[in-house]
Each structure stands twice: as C-alpha cells, then as structure tokens.
Amino acid sequence: xxxxxxxxxxxxxxxxxxxxxxxxxxxxxxxxxxxxxxxxxxxxxxxxxxxxxx
Amino acid sequence: xxxxxxxxxxxxxxxxxxxxxxxxxxxxxxxxxxxxxxxxxxxxxxxxxxxxxxxxxxxxxxxxxxxxxxxxxxxxxxxxxxxxxxxxxxxxxxxxxxxxxxxxxxxxxxxxxxxxxxxxxxxxxxxxxxxxxxxxxxxxxxxxxxxxxxxxxxxxxxxxxxxxxxxxxxxxxxxxxxxxxxx
Numbered sequence: 001x002x003x004x005x006x007x008x009x010x011x012x013x014x015x016x017x018x019x020x021x022x023x024x025x026x027x028x029x030x031x032x033x034x035x036x037x038x039x040x041x042x043x044x045x046x047x048x049x050x051x052x053x054x
Numbered sequence: 055x056x057x058x059x060x061x062x063x064x065x066x067x068x069x070x071x072x073x074x075x076x077x078x079x080x081x082x083x084x085x086x087x088x089x090x091x092x093x094x095x096x097x098x099x100x101x102x103x104x105x106x107x108x109x110x111x112x113x114x115x116x117x118x119x120x121x122x123x124x125x126x127x128x129x130x131x132x133x134x135x136x137x138x139x140x141x142x143x144x145x146x147x148x149x150x151x152x153x154x155x156x157x158x159x160x161x162x163x164x165x166x167x168x169x170x171x172x173x174x175x176x177x178x179x180x181x182x183x184x185x186x187x188x189x190x191x192x193x194x195x196x197x198x199x200x201x202x203x204x205x206x207x208x209x210x211x212x213x214x215x216x217x218x219x220x221x222x223x224x225x226x227x228x229x230x231x232x233x234x235x236x237x
Contacts, residue, residue, distance in 0.1 A: 003135070007121045007142040008163065014143020015162070023086045023140060033090045038147045045155045 076131025089133045090144050093123060097149065110153050110160040117163055120146045 001009075017035045024031050083089040096102055109119050123145065124138040133141070146162065153160045216224070 003125070003139075004118075004121050006139045007124065008117050010139050010142040011117050011120065011146045011162070012143075014147060019143075020086075020140050027087070032087045033141075033144045035147070038144065038151065041148075042151045042154070045151060 077128065079131055081134045081137070082132045084134065084137065086137065086140060089137050090141050090148075092132060093127065093141065093145050094148055096127075097123070097145075097152070103152070106149060107153065107156055107158050110149075110158045113161070115161045115163055116146050116149050116153070117142075119149060 014035065019031070019034060083092050097106060106119055106123075110116065120142050124133070124142060127133050128135055128138055150160065150162060
C-alpha cells in the first residue's frame with residue numbers, strides 16, 4: 001500500500017466517524033480533535049457565514 | 055583465508071553521524087492532538103492558506119492536498135509517518151471546513167480518471183501572478199526609428215553605387231600603366 005492510499009483510507013474512515021481506538025485510550029483527558037469537534041467547528045464557522053450572508 | 059578488509063570496522067555505526075536528515079532524528083510531535091494542532095496552525099498561516107485554497111480551486115482534491123502537507127511535515131522531521139496517516143482524517147476535515155467557509159468548491163476524494171495535473175503555470179494563475187482570463191498579449195512592435203543621422207541606416211533611394219568605370223578603377227584594372235616606374 002502506498003502512502004497516498006493509506007492517507008485516503010484514513011480520511012474515509014475519519015469521515016465515517018471512526019477514530020483510531022488505541023490513540024483515544026492513550027489520552028487521559030480524551031482527544032480534542034474528534035469528529036464531534038469538527039462538526040461543532042463547522043457549525044460555528046459556517047453558521048457565521050450564513051448569518052453574514054443573510 | 056580471505057580477510058574482509060573492505061567491510062566496515064566493527065562498531066563503525068556508533069561513530070557515524072546518523073543525524074544527516076530530519077527523519078533520522080526523533081520527530082518533534084508524537085502526540086495525536088499536538089500533531090493536528092501543528093498542522094492546523096501551519097494551514098492557518100496566510101501563505102499556506104492561500105496555497106491550499108488555490109490548489110482546491112484548481113480542482114485538486116482535499117486528500118491530495120493533505121498528502122502533500124503530511125509529506126512535507128514528515129520530511130522536516132515534525133511528525134512520524136505512522137502518525138501522519140492517523141491524523142490525515144482530521145486535517146482533511148479541517149481543510150474541507152475552511153474551504154466551505156471561503157466558498158471554495160472542493161472534492162474530498164481522489165479521482166484517478168481525468169485527474170488534473172497541477173503545473174507551476176496553473177498554480178501561478180490561481181495565485182493571481184498570471185491573469186488566467188486573458189491570453190498573453192502579443193508583443194507590441196515598436197515603430198522603427200526614423201532613418202537618418204550620421205550613424206542611421208540610409209534609405210534605399212539614398213544609396214548610390216559607383217559606376218562601372220569607377221569600380222574598375224578602384225580595382226586597379228584600368229588600362230593606363232602606372233607612372234611610378236615599376237612597370
């Protein structure tokens with residue numbers, strides 16, 4: 001598997017809401033950059049853009 | 055008995071400099087969140103953000119942009135390769151969000167068929183260094199300077215040639231014998 005293929009697979013898995021389980025276990029206080037974090041960020045940023053458009 | 059005299063001296067690996075390349079040294083970021091934070095910070099730099107948006111505007115997919123960014127960070131010794139693969143997803147998601155915010159249409163996945171190649175020229179066009187909407191203007195021909203002057207090119211009608219007699223005289227082919235006593 002090439003590096004590009006691995007990156008593509010990783011991106012697809014993350015977009016499906018799957019995160020590396022072992023890395024999450026390593027963090028005592030939990031991970032910051034989770035799919036939920038980016039969903040909230042998207043809502044915040046794009047919500048502001050929509051408000052500006054209106 | 056053949057002595058392996060061409061081989062390295064035992065223990066030579068301990069004396070050689072193994073810090074020649076950044077990836078020979080321990081990476082700077084080994085934590086998942088730290089590595090993502092580093093890359094997000096890097097993307098948020100004005101130059102990097104312009105470049106990323108330009109590449110997306112050129113129909114380059116997000117995954118290819120992420121791959122380039124990750125390889126750059128690996129080559130600088132910032133993150134290890136395995137961690138780069140793990141953080142590809144969050145970085146791609148972040149790029150997608152800021153592209154949406156900037157109003158840049160983008161594709162997330164790779165399209166192998168009809169994949170567009172990014173060339174230096176297309177990148178410059180996207181960055182505004184070259185105006186892509188207009189074809190390069192043909193070079194304007196400057197009018198030829200007016201002939202004349204001491205060093206100017208003479209006009210054709212001004213060019214006069216010596217007559218046949220003068221030319222033959224200049225070439226020394228006249229019938230008259232020289233009176234210098236040499237003949």
